[in-house]
Amino acid sequence: MHITSERRLDDGVLVREFTLGEIPGTLWTPASAAPAPLILMAHNNGLPKADARLVARARHCAADGYAVATVDAAGCGDRPRSTADEQARADLRRALRAGEPVDEIFESVVGPLVENAVPEWRTTLDALLALPEIGGPVGYSGWLALGIRLAVTEPRIAAAGFFAGGFVPRAQREEARQVTVPLLLLLQWDDEGNPRQRALDLFDAFGTEQKTLHANLGGHTGTPWFEAEDGNRFFGRHLR
Amino acid sequence: MHITSERRLDDGVLVREFTLGEIPGTLWTPASAAPAPLILMAHNNGLPKADARLVARARHCAADGYAVATVDAAGCGDRPRSTADEQARADLRRALRAGEPVDEIFESVVGPLVENAVPEWRTTLDALLALPEIGGPVGYSGWLALGIRLAVTEPRIAAAGFFAGGFVPRAQREEARQVTVPLLLLLQWDDEGNPRQRALDLFDAFGTEQKTLHANLGGHTGTPWFEAEDGNRFFGRHLR
Numbered sequence: 001m002h003i004t005s006e007r008r009l010d011d012g013v014l015v016r017e018f019t020l021g022e023i024p025g026t027l028w029t030p031a032s033a034a035p036a037p038l039i040l041m042a043h044n045n046g047l048p049k050a051d052a053r054l055v056a057r058a059r060h061c062a063a064d065g066y067a068v069a070t071v072d073a074a075g076c077g078d079r080p081r082s083t084a085d086e087q088a089r090a091d092l093r094r095a096l097r098a099g100e101p102v103d104e105i106f107e108s109v110v111g112p113l114v115e116n117a118v119p120e121w122r123t124t125l126d127a128l129l130a131l132p133e134i135g136g137p138v139g140y141s142g143w144l145a146l147g148i149r150l151a152v153t154e155p156r157i158a159a160a161g162f163f164a165g166g167f168v169p170r171a172q173r174e175e176a177r178q179v180t181v182p183l184l185l186l187l188q189w190d191d192e193g194n195p196r197q198r199a200l201d202l203f204d205a206f207g208t209e210q211k212t213l214h215a216n217l218g219g220h221t222g223t224p225w226f227e228a229e230d231g232n233r234f235f236g237r238h239l240r
Numbered sequence: 241m242h243i244t245s246e247r248r249l250d251d252g253v254l255v256r257e258f259t260l261g262e263i264p265g266t267l268w269t270p271a272s273a274a275p276a277p278l279i280l281m282a283h284n285n286g287l288p289k290a291d292a293r294l295v296a297r298a299r300h301c302a303a304d305g306y307a308v309a310t311v312d313a314a315g316c317g318d319r320p321r322s323t324a325d326e327q328a329r330a331d332l333r334r335a336l337r338a339g340e341p342v343d344e345i346f347e348s349v350v351g352p353l354v355e356n357a358v359p360e361w362r363t364t365l366d367a368l369l370a371l372p373e374i375g376g377p378v379g380y381s382g383w384l385a386l387g388i389r390l391a392v393t394e395p396r397i398a399a400a401g402f403f404a405g406g407f408v409p410r411a412q413r414e415e416a417r418q419v420t421v422p423l424l425l426l427l428q429w430d431d432e433g434n435p436r437q438r439a440l441d442l443f444d445a446f447g448t449e450q451k452t453l454h455a456n457l458g459g460h461t462g463t464p465w466f467e468a469e470d471g472n473r474f475f476g477r478h479l480r
């Protein structure tokens with residue numbers, strides 16, 4: 001892990017940009033010297049790690065005593081995309097404009113994105129847990145499809161907070177029943193691009209006995225800020 | 241308002257039993273001397289105010305700085321029931337045992353219960369707000385059908401936390417869209433006696449723009465304790 005820049009925020013949180021081979025990442029750690037529990041925070045469908053909403057959540061979470069890390073995994077954020085990826089995304093934009101069915105195109109975009117992202121997140125996790133300022137256990141927050149895959153394949157994930165507003169490939173919908181860690185699923189009731197019933201069906205399918213759904217009125221980006229606080233308390237119950 | 245007994249708990253909360261005409265009630269007030277916001281707490285479908293789960297929630301809430309009051313309104317708890325009430329309840333028990341449809345019988349039990357309870361809760365609210373140790377604003381917690389009726393008819397109610405696990409008469413299902421105060425609806429995902437879809441439809445129908453649904457795995461009485469804490473924080477956002 002190579003630190004490329006660091007700065008300290010007013011609330012004492014240290015922000016470090018890093019690279020890990022080809023993987024660019026950001027790590028927020030709290031002012032406290034004690035090893036902090038780690039939360040991996042990923043944005044739905046490979047949006048950039050520098051997105052303002054993700055950064056705001058990460059800072060809030062770090063100020064509350066967690067180490068928070070995010071990366072742009074293969075094909076995510078500004079990472080290069082394959083010709084096939086670019087073609088699938090062009091198809092998606094065209095279909096959305098034309099009002100045509102998009103499920104199969106989403107499947108071809110998001111399915112490989114998740115498959116390729118998982119090993120890079122696991123590599124990142126290995127590197128982060130080697131840092132003295134980071135303890136266990138590990139939580140996961142954000143991108144639903146990636147989180148399902150990670151929760152099923154990565155035994156170090158102890159709790160997961162998922163945001164329902166993103167396409168979930170067939171493979172992850174089927175894996176949902178294998179998720180056995182405590183989870184909190186966050187749903188925007190009127191998310192224009194993500195049918196509510198799919199999120200409710202997924203909540204029903206998760207295999208864990210400790211699952212909570214929080215739903216709020218409003219569209220995709222309308223999640224109220226108090227849900228960030230509720231998320232911290234959820235992790236507080238399971239990671240501390 | 242006539243105080244019939246009082247005692248102080250270890251955490252400083254003062255518990256007073258009172259009567260207001262024929263209405264028996266309990267009032268919990270926090271140790272602090274400053275006027276506290278008031279929460280009216282009612283048990284679904286007229287269950288007794290002395291029920292252990294309600295008492296536990298009320299104490300927790302008072303220890304957190306709220307004045308909490310509950311009453312057994314007409315026909316609720318141990319209050320006398322009319323011959324018609326008794327007959328309807330006998331019909332309900334028989335139908336439940338026989339596995340017959342119960343919606344119409346529930347309607348005949350709960351509909352009048354709500355109608356008769358509302359004026360007694362409003363009388364209680366008048367008396368409570370006259371006490372110097374109670375300030376405004378006022379929250380409501382618990383019994384869904386009564387809460388809908390109160391939120392629609394009583395302008396002093398500023399926020400409402402509802403528990404979905406109770407029959408909601410037709411009149412209140414229709415009134416739901418007139419509820420405009422911030423609300424938190426608590427749903428047990430596998431509540432055997434209360435179909436999940438009805439609760440989701442009701443959440444969808446509420447007229448307020450600030451509505452949040454919390455759903456947890458498990459049956460009617462399985463609500464996790466952290467929801468009591470979440471409830472206090474919900475009231476903290478709207479009553480303080």
